[in-house]
Amino acid sequence: MQGNDACAEGAIAAGCRFFAGYPITPSSEVAEQMARKLPKVGGTFIQMEDEIASMAAIIGGAWTGVRSMTATSGPGFSLMMENIGYAAFTETPCVIINIQRGGPSTGQPTMAAQGDMLQARFGSHGDYSVIALAPSTVQELFDLTVKGFNLADRFRVPAFLMSDEIIGHLRERVEFPDEVECIPPKPIREGMLPFEPEDDLVPGFTPFGKGHRVHVTGLTHNEKGYPASTDPDLHEKLVMRLVEKVERARHEIADYDIVNPDAEIVFISYGAPTRAVRQAFLDAPEKSYGHLNLRIVWPFPEDLLKKFKNARVFLVPEMNLGQIAREIQRHVDQPVIPIPRLGGELHIPAYLLKCAEEQE
Amino acid sequence: MSVEDWYRVDRLPHIFCAGCGNGTIINCTLEAVESLGWKIDETIFVSGIGCSSRAPGYISTDSLHTTHGRALPFATGVKMAKPNFNVVVFTGDGDLSAIGGNHFIHACRRNIDITVICMNNQIYGMTGGQGSPCTPKGALSTTTPYGMDENPFDLCELATAAGANYVARWTSYHVKELNQAITFGLQKPGLSFIEVLVQCPTNYGRRNKLRDVQSMISAMKDHALLKEKRDRLLAEGKPIPDGMFVVGTLTDRNRPALGVKQ
Structure with a gap:
């Protein structure tokens, strides 16, 4: 499919x-x-x-x-x-x-x-x-x-x-499970306001037509949902919460594969370039490079980088000029080397191996 | 139930300027939904950005105050996902016909079953009085300091050409007729478009020799030409007097509509 x-x-x-x-x-x-x-x-x-x-x-x-x-x-x-x-x-x-x-x-x-x-x-x-x-x-x-x-x-x-x-x-074999897990948004609790956060910083959801009579606005709003766009403290608190509710869950929701965490030379990839890295590893079984494949890129799970305790260098093949390599470099002291590939075609596995060998 | 139940009283006082016509239009609309026996929890008011678009914030239903010009596609999403809701859009001339012009013609083309009420004050009121696509030729605004030199849109002709089932124009002076038009439009399957010319003494009248509310309302009354009278003049081969605009029911038809309640 x-x-x-x-x-x-x-x-x-x-x-x-x-x-x-x-x-x-x-x-x-x-x-x-x-x-x-x-x-x-x-x-x-x-x-x-x-x-x-x-x-x-x-x-x-x-x-x-x-x-x-x-x-x-x-x-x-x-x-x-x-x-x-x-x-x-x-x-x-x-x-x-x-x-x-x-x-x-x-x-x-x-x-x-x-x-x-x-x-x-x-x-x-x-x-x-x-x-x-x-x-x-x-x-x-x-x-x-x-x-x-x-x-x-x-x-x-x-x-x-x-x-x-x-x-x-791409056409590949896919297995559909008989049933997938669907977790709906948590409903609002009795007595809570429509934009009043719970402990996880997320408010209970108040869909239309259920008697919540919620006002939804793109203006800065209070917990009732009413516009309050000239209140500096309220605005700051709201924006901080919206960022924090996601960012503080970044390790809990992280989704990834790690190969060879003791490696000194470590590839980090997500999406299509992960396939090129995996092929490179198959092509050179004698090498023991490390690999971190990310299935969730944002919020960026920076603590995963610490799992590579011996890492000397991170190599980041991306089909851009190093957008996530830049994010990775914010979190580590080791050099982060982007391996950009523009033009629409995937990285060639042999080229990835060559990039790694240069770091040996 | 009474019309007061439709107001979010804890949001008052409103932000509209003294003498603004928007409150009249909100009142006519809420009296119409109340008279039809609509239920608060089955009705959604949607708006974009601008003075008119603040209206849903003062109404006690679930309401969606969205981005500039985009009220119609948001409303389309609500109505298509849940056709059993009654969906009413408040918009203004800038919101609807400038930044939202493409969405306007496509909502009319789909003839989606919502009611669109446009408070046309012929100016960008909230941002301080810049010219809009409905600012009359020659009128002064902060961005047309030497007089508007572009032609204005006729929103009703646009809605009719694009496919809306019901199109009417009134002014904030014609409250009785407006209430009847809205009541009719709310019940009509398909897109109902009601344009209401409203006075903006603060940002339009002040710059265009219509300084007080009374003179603005009088000007609207004096320049409103009933559609029936316009048709008679045309039939008799007589000219339409300069500066007049047509009011009344301009389109009423039953084309197939989208998103009609089951």
Whole structure:
């Protein structure tokens, strides 16, 4: 099965019943599958006039208590930034699939890239935090879509599936479980206000039509949800909480594979380049390099880096000019060497081995 | 139930300027939903950004105050995900027809079953009086200090051409007619678009020799031409007097609609 189709299957399995999107290569198969499948399971598909509207529509859908999703690629992702900020600030659980392609601008519509990793974290104005997952197999595109919905609901944030054209269009064997775990957002407790956080800093969810009579606004708001945009302390407290509720869970929700933690030379990758690293390891069984594969990139699980106690150097193959390498360097004293690959094709395993050998 | 139940009284006082017409429109709308026996917990008010868009904050239903120009796609998401909700959008001329122009024509094309009430004050009021796509030719604003030299939109013609089932225009002077139009529009399957010209004494009137509220309302009353009268003039081959705008029910049809309650 193709990656994009597996993503749609994962969404349906996770109980997603509302999809709004706009066609864009190389993500369109996700929308096409959702258009086919949703009516058969009592859900709704709508093709919007652009990605700004798509993002707006899924936020509207999410507030009716329906799991909602959109899918796009770079140019559409840029257009979504406005309402992604709105979703973060209003604590709206929703899932955004980004099948990344070469940028900037129209770039390489049919070729892969990972150039939107920092945009996913910082792309909308103001401070906030989000969750970003990165699949490196078609199976993971299914599994992490399901997981994305659960994390979006638990933390009430937009969750991003930062995949790419390679995984999106790859055909691999996928096993669908008979049932997937779907954990809905926790409901609001009696006597609590709609934006009053519980101990985990996340407020209970108050979907429309249940008598909560909640006011949802993109203005700075108090715990009732009412605008309070000129109160400096309130604004600071709110923004700090929205960042903190995600960031302080970064080790608890971390999802990763570690190979050879005693190694001195360690690869760190996520998404498609993980495949090149794994192939390089198969090609050179005599080498004992280490590898950290991240399935959740944001919030960045920095403590994992400490598991490589003997690491002298970290090598970071990415299909961008070192976006996550820059994040890694913030947390370690050892050198972090980006191995960028632009142009749309994956790193060649032999080249990765050569980069590692240079560090021996 | 009474119309007062539809207000979020703990949010008062409101932020509208003295003499603003928006309160009249909110009142006409809430009287209409109340008279239809709509339920607070089945009704969602949605808005974008601007003076008009503050309205849902003063209404006791679940409400979504969204980003600039995007009220319609947010409302589309609510209505498509849960068609059993009654969805009403408050918007303004800048929000709807400038930054939200594309969403406006597509919502009308889909003929989605929501009611859109546009408070057209012909200016960007909240940001301090800049010109909008509905600022009349020659009018002064902070960004048209020598007079507006672009042509304004006719929002009702736009909505009709794009496919809305019901289109009407009134002013904040015509409260009775407006209340009837909203009541009709709320019940009509498909997209109902009601444009209401409202006075903005602070940021429009002040710069355009309509300094007080009374003169603004009088100007709207004097320049409103009933559709029936306009049709009669046209049939008789007589000219439409300068500076007049048409009020009344401009479109009423039953095209297939999207998101209609089951």
